[in-house]
Amino acid sequence: MKTGKLYGLGIGPGDPELLTLKAHRILTTVPVIAYPTLENGKVLARAIVADFIRPEQIELPMPLPFSVARSSQPAYDVAAEKIAAHLTQGQDVAVLCEGEPMLYGSFMYLFQRLASRFPTEVVPGISSTMASAAMLGAPITFRNDVLSIMPATLDGETLRDRLAVADAAVIIKLGRHFAKVRTILAELALLDRALYIERATQPNQRIVPITELEPEEVPYWSLILIPSQTQPQ
């Protein structure tokens, strides 16, 4: 029997209208839709596309740990086998991926397990890093600029070194690392250029001046954009 095809479906940062035409077509025609359900109960990926899912489609929730520590890998083994069972039966499976599947995405752990066994197609999605620039009205990079995208979870020294040489930067996954990042930005005289946004393009998107933020209110799904200073004229 012909096996099914695995789709890694980038569904963008939150606004359902930021799905691509291609992701929408595949999402609305595949027999099986898989998505992570996190330990903290959040099922953002499914929420983004809830209006597009039809009752006759099979839903495959995959309980995954929030972090991707080494010890969490068995959960991906289980999820991969659940998906493989459908693929083996000849059913196409679309895995919902917030943002862009290949950028810090949990889909990549499934990709590593399944892409060599089944026909696989990754459909790129709008990354929240890019969408944030649009929401903030801030051009990121011009001409010869170097853009660095880095997680706030890095140690302070590495963050400082990378930020010091970046023409433009996006610092993702702020959460409880916000205070550390703010201190580093102040040291590097970057606070004036830094723009904060949380839950970009989602209904509860929030843009706040960085100096007015309380560290304890900063969620994981937030980022700081430091746009290029290059001015063409």
Place this chain on the structure above:
Amino acid sequence: MKTGKLYGLGIGPGDPELLTLKAHRILTTVPVIAYPTLENGKVLARAIVADFIRPEQIELPMPLPFSVARSSQPAYDVAAEKIAAHLTQGQDVAVLCEGEPMLYGSFMYLFQRLASRFPTEVVPGISSTMASAAMLGAPITFRNDVLSIMPATLDGETLRDRLAVADAAVIIKLGRHFAKVRTILAELALLDRALYIERATQPNQRIVPITELEPEEVPYWSLILIPSQTQPQ
């Protein structure tokens, strides 16, 4: 009279199906569609969405120089005023932007001239840097990785320094800078990890092993992806 709204419309890297639902909706309903026409005769942006444009929509070609040298800024002044004339008359104008408008995009020069004068909305698009990873089947970044996106037009020393500390990198705008980049990748022992793609998601997309490329055949619209080496298990 109420002025029109300016849209910076990210239309993705080349495959028309990689437009977002939102970009498609705006594109097919605005009265005026503007797009750059380059000196070398290429009108890629319009070609991507050609099938979506209706005869009754007004098309506004904007002759723009290929590079964004300081001397090219007057062309943006002219283009901005052509767009402003329609906005002033109350007509919405969508400017087509290949990839993501805020990332190395010529739209940003129009944004700088018009966003303070007219209501403006930027619609994020799929960047070719992200789409390339999907086409190459290569996850870019995991967990604590830093991704650096840099133009091959940088001087060799800067390229070498930035690449040396990046966990993952995308080197864009290769063209006549390919030989320089290849030499640096060899020096940094990165050639084995480097993946080459040109015209990602376009009908004439080409993926070639980097060691088999002749420098003179490398177009401007090509890039090298160096995926993260981080392996979760």
